[in-house]
Structure formats: structure tokens, C-alpha cells
Amino acid sequence: MNVISICVLAVVAVIIIVTLRPKNGEIAIMLGISCSVIILLSVLSQVSEVVSTVNQIIAVSDISTSYIVILLKVIGICLITEFAVNTCKDAGSQSLANNVSLAGKLMVTITSLPLYSDILNTVLSLVKT
Numbered sequence: 001m002n003v004i005s006i007c008v009l010a011v012v013a014v015i016i017i018v019t020l021r022p023k024n025g026e027i028a029i030m031l032g033i034s035c036s037v038i039i040l041l042s043v044l045s046q047v048s049e050v051v052s053t054v055n056q057i058i059a060v061s062d063i064s065t066s067y068i069v070i071l072l073k074v075i076g077i078c079l080i081t082e083f084a085v086n087t088c089k090d091a092g093s094q095s096l097a098n099n100v101s102l103a104g105k106l107m108v109t110i111t112s113l114p115l116y117s118d119i120l121n122t123v124l125s126l127v128k129t
Helices: 003-020 026-044 047-060 065-090 092-128
Strands: none
Touching: 003 026, 026 065, 047 065, 065 092
């Protein structure tokens, strides 16, 4: 699915959701979530291209694979968190959306701790010499 198809699907879904919301809010929410899942699944089908590009970068450079793993985990956490936050906002639960956002930020920080440690050790070794 290309970007134009995704945008058309989203606009049509929003028009139907706006029409349905006053009469049947539950169906409108379900339609919004369903459309979001369809878009997400269509985009996830292109992940193999990203993985092959990352593998090429790893092969060419001297970057540690552990750094790439951390980067991919952080990107995944951000994408999943954003999807959940937007779903919560669409359902009208701003407080739950804020909590999910905070949890995502904390998980990114926790996942990145080994990278922070390596950076700090590098800086300390440069300062000592």
C-alpha cells in the first residue's frame, strides 16, 4: 500500500467516523482502530527493506551490533507507543494517553542505558588521557 492509498483510506475513515460519532460512538471508535490497524499492518509489510538496509550498514561500518539492536528497540518502542497514545486519544481518554506516553519515554530511557554507559566510559577514558 503506497502513501496515497493510506491517506485516502484515512480520510475516508475520518469522514465516516465524524458522521457516525454522534449517533453511534462505539462503532466510530472501532472503525478508527480498525483503520489504524490496517494502515499499521500495511506499513509493517515493508520492514524487510529496513532490515536489509540496516544489515548493509552494519556490514560496511564498524558499528557494534549491540548499538543497532538498541536503536531498533527504541524505534519500535516509539512507534508502538505513538500508536497506543493516538488510539487512546481517539477513544477520548487523554489521561490514559498521557500515561502510555510516559511509560514509552521511560522504556526508551531504560533500553538506552547501556548506550549511555558506553558513552560515559568513552568520555572518562578521553579525560584521563
